[in-house]
Amino acid sequence: MNTTFRKHRDWPILFLAVFFSVGQITAVYSQTNVLNPNLKISSTLPPAASLLFSKDFIVSRDLNAVSQAANGKVSSKGNAKRGLDLILNKRYLPPDFDQETFDSIWMVWPDKLRRLALSASDQKRLQMAFDRYGFTPRENDPLKPLQYVVDNEGKWSMNCFACHGGRLYDNRQSFPGLPNNRIALETLYEDIRAIKRKLKKPFSGMDIGSAIIPMGTTAGTSNAVIFGVSLMAFRDSNLDLKSVVIPPYVIHHDMDAPPWWHYKRKKMIYIDGFTEKHHRGLMPFIMVKQNHGERFRGFEDDFVHIQEFILNVETPKFRGSINRSLAAKGKKIFQSNCQNCHGSYGSPSTFPEKTIELDEIETDPVRLKALSKNYRQRYGKSWLADFGKSKTVIDPVGYVAPPLDGIWASAPYFHNGSVPTLRGVIQPSQRPTVWTWEEGTMDLKRMGLKVIELPEDSPHLHPSEAAKKRLIFDTRRYGKSNQGHEFGSLLSDTQSLQLLEYLKTL
Numbered sequence: 035m036n037t038t039f040r041k042h043r044d045w046p047i048l049f050l051a052v053f054f055s056v057g058q059i060t061a062v063y064s065q066t067n068v069l070n071p072n073l074k075i076s077s078t079l080p081p082a083a084s085l086l087f088s089k090d091f092i093v094s095r096d097l098n099a100v101s102q103a104a105n106g107k108v109s110s111k112g113n114a115k116r117g118l119d120l121i122l123n124k125r126y127l128p129p130d131f132d133q134e135t136f137d138s139i140w141m142v143w144p145d146k147l148r149r150l151a152l153s154a155s156d157q158k159r160l161q162m163a164f165d166r167y168g169f170t171p172r173e174n175d176p177l178k179p180l181q182y183v184v185d186n187e188g189k190w191s192m193n194c195f196a197c198h199g200g201r202l203y204d205n206r207q208s209f210p211g212l213p214n215n216r217i218a219l220e221t222l223y224e225d226i227r228a229i230k231r232k233l234k235k236p237f238s239g240m241d242i243g244s245a246i247i248p249m250g251t252t253a254g255t256s257n258a259v260i261f262g263v264s265l266m267a268f269r270d271s272n273l274d275l276k277s278v279v280i281p282p283y284v285i286h287h288d289m290d291a292p293p294w295w296h297y298k299r300k301k302m303i304y305i306d307g308f309t310e311k312h313h314r315g316l317m318p319f320i321m322v323k324q325n326h327g328e329r330f331r332g333f334e335d336d337f338v339h340i341q342e343f344i345l346n347v348e349t350p351k352f353r354g355s356i357n358r359s360l361a362a363k364g365k366k367i368f369q370s371n372c373q374n375c376h377g378s379y380g381s382p383s384t385f386p387e388k389t390i391e392l393d394e395i396e397t398d399p400v401r402l403k404a405l406s407k408n409y410r411q412r413y414g415k416s417w418l419a420d421f422g423k424s425k426t427v428i429d430p431v432g433y434v435a436p437p438l439d440g441i442w443a444s445a446p447y448f449h450n451g452s453v454p455t456l457r458g459v460i461q462p463s464q465r466p467t468v469w470t471w472e473e474g475t476m477d478l479k480r481m482g483l484k485v486i487e488l489p490e491d492s493p494h495l496h497p498s499e500a501a502k503k504r505l506i507f508d509t510r511r512y513g514k515s516n517q518g519h520e521f522g523s524l525l526s527d528t529q530s531l532q533l534l535e536y537l538k539t540l
């Protein structure tokens with residue numbers, strides 16, 4: 035059912051079903067070490083993958099950066115290490131499924147994959163499952179994914195890293211704060227529902243919710259914003275549950291999460307810059323029914339630490355070769371064509387945080403329109419925005435030009451993830467209409483995902499298996515346009531390559 039998005043008013047009954055079916059929450063806090071940068075994950079990989087990993091250190095990064103960021107940095111406001119630990123190990127949402135369910139999930143895979151899984155070792159099977167859903171192993175505990183809290187009883191709950199933690203091209207290690215460009219939530223919950231039916235286990239709130247509200251129709255993107263909007267409809271300004279709920283008008287659409295290392299640069303957050311940076315603004319993700327009123331507000335201190343972690347995520351540096359003389363020429367092109375909106379890098383470093391009107395930027399309009407004035411007003415008057423003390427823009431006119439630090443690492447590009455390479459961002463003629471990509475490799479020429487372009491009438495567009503279809507990005511679909519941002523379209527090929535070289539240095 036969730037293959038196309040359209041505008042609709044959800045039936046109140048369905049909507050209430052999502053909300054009230056969410057299971058019991060158990061607040062379990064288990065202590066584990068933060069990332070261990072010395073762990074050699076490559077040794078646990080099958081030969082092909084370790085080859086990939088060892089062959090090419092171009093995009094490998096120093097994981098110390100993450101642990102340094104997390105290492106006991108305490109500001110007056112919070113402690114980054116504690117923030118990371120909370121995301122990884124504290125359960126804010128009810129469990130979605132248990133270990134037995136996840137271990138059995140391969141049994142509902144399509145025939146060919148299931149046969150492979152059947153004859154695979156446990157470790158290989160786990161890796162197949164991680165690959166299918168876009169999970170990456172934790173550094174010090176590779177049987178658990180970064181993207182889920184797994185408690186001592188083997189109960190799994192989604193955490194922030196489902197969308198905000200992934201891996202960098204050929205580097206097998208997990209990178210908390212990097213947008214997860216492989217997360218496949220729709221596929222995961224589809225499979226979870228199927229295996230639970232087989233095992234006769236009850237559905238969780240997320241199982242039911244995700245059958246009603248699509249979680250994301252293309253892997254690597256999610257409908258997270260609309261989940262937030264939907265949950266907000268049940269709250270009064272204090273975030274207590276309301277007795278009368280009017281179902282909101284929702285416009286489902288997929289978004290590519292932004293990298294967390296940009297957060298420190300911003301005063302206003304989200305692509306339309308609609309709300310001021312504030313730790314409470316990070317909490318909508320946990321606004322399920324069980325977390326209401328006092329209990330919800332009681333998590334505030336945790337989010338001070340979580341925000342501190344986010345503020346300390348370091349920008350990954352490109353380690354591959356950079357042609358300095360090309361880059362120097364590219365810098366000049368950047369200064370005259372891009373800097374006005376995106377700011378300057380190195381010293382001085384500036385970030386103008388400019389909103390560009392939709393008429394000028396012309397990228398996909400759906401996200402801007404999906405948040406109604408009414409929703410923004412309610413948000414601005416609520417506890418989340420400190421009852422108006424924290425600024426909210428009720429009527430944003432376009433999208434904010436984001437910072438470009440570490441931009442080489444966060445493909446695909448634009449807020450909907452529609453453009454797979456930086457070359458394509460610069461030169462609109464280089465943007466594929468229908469594409470899929472080879473995981474674990476980087477296109478160093480175009481800087482971004484290694485794309486396989488599909489013909490527009492390709493039979494691959496209608497693969498029988500839904501999970502496969504979600505790996506295909508079709509920019510002709512609703513909310514997925516790759517148009518607009520034509521600011522580099524007049525540059526020659528030579529100039530584009532110079533600019534591309536400069537972007538590697540940011």
Ligand code: HEC
Nearest residue numbers: 193194196197256258289290291292297303304305316319
């Ligand atoms: C299901 C996917 C998903 C999950 C889970 C999720 N987010 Fe996000 N997050 C997004 C998307 C999509 C955006 C972009 C929204 C926008 O710009 O409108 C975003 C944006 C953000 C931003 C960036 C704001 C900016 O402008 O730079 C921060 C910070 C953030 N989320 C924090 C969190 C935290 C903390 C959690 C966990 C408590 C979390 N998110 C859970 C999808 C998710």
Ligand code: HEC
Nearest residue numbers: 371372375390395397433434435436447448449459521522
């Ligand atoms: C008039 C303002 C403006 C100019 C000039 C401009 N940009 Fe942008 N740029 C934006 C906005 C706004 C976005 C966000 C668009 C979206 O996500 O829908 C963006 C997005 C991007 C992105 C994607 C960021 C991401 O995280 O997905 C890159 C890369 C980028 N611009 C590079 C450039 C380069 C290189 C130039 C110069 C050729 C340039 N831009 C010129 C406003 C501008």
